[in-house]
Amino acid sequence: MIYPINHDQQVLQQPARPATSADRQLAEALVVTLTAHQDHCIGMAANMIGFPVSIIAVSLGPVNVAMLNPRLVKKAHPYQTKEGCLSLTGTRSTTRFERITVAYQDLTGAQQELELTGLAAQAVQHECDHLRGILI
Numbered sequence: 279m280i281y282p283i284n285h286d287q288q289v290l291q292q293p294a295r296p297a298t299s300a301d302r303q304l305a306e307a308l309v310v311t312l313t314a315h316q317d318h319c320i321g322m323a324a325n326m327i328g329f330p331v332s333i334i335a336v337s338l339g340p341v342n343v344a345m346l347n348p349r350l351v352k353k354a355h356p357y358q359t360k361e362g363c364l365s366l367t368g369t370r371s372t373t374r375f376e377r378i379t380v381a382y383q384d385l386t387g388a389q390q391e392l393e394l395t396g397l398a399a400q401a402v403q404h405e406c407d408h409l410r411g412i413l414i
Contacts, residue, residue: 279307280314281327283364287413290325290365294332294409297324297346299387301331305344306385308335312342319364321401323408326365334405338398345382348406351391352379361404361414370414374400 284290297305304324312322312335324333332347355376360369378399381391394402404414 279310281307281311283315284326284328285365287366289328289330290408290413291411292325292330293411294323294325294330297332297383301333301346302385304329304331305333305335305346308333309342309344311335312337315364316342320397321405322364323405325408325411332409334402334409336398336401336405338394344385345380345390345402346384346387348380348382348402348409350378350403350406351381352393353377359400361400363404363414366413372404372414374403378402380406 308324311327320337322335324331334345334348335342353375356373359374360371362369377395379393380402384390
């Protein structure tokens with residue numbers, strides 16, 4: 279199911295609750311919704327579609343990946359950049375890290391760890407901010 283994008287800043291600023299195995303369908307719907315917006319979006323957090331649950335979906339090349347309960351475990355090489363957001367208008371300045379390691383659960387519940395750089399790392403950081411209720 280493709281969900282509409284949430285623009286309500288009060289909802290977007292609510293910290294997400296941890297995801298459980300019962301949230302797998304939500305994670306799959308988030309990936310489908312990201313795919314529907316892929317021409318202008320590379321990442322989404324569940325609160326962007328109205329669900330304050332700790333799930334993000336990120337485009338990693340040809341594959342869209344759902345990450346449940348993602349957390350950054352390593353960050354290196356900070357830099358300043360400007361970002362846009364599907365839920366907000368315009369762009370804003372923010373600090374990101376060029377290289378990150380993100381730990382998360384996949385759709386089967388297995389623990390995963392992924393090292394990312396560049397735009398993929400930036401997207402994961404942006405979406406993890408959403409989960410904490412932080413808007414750029």
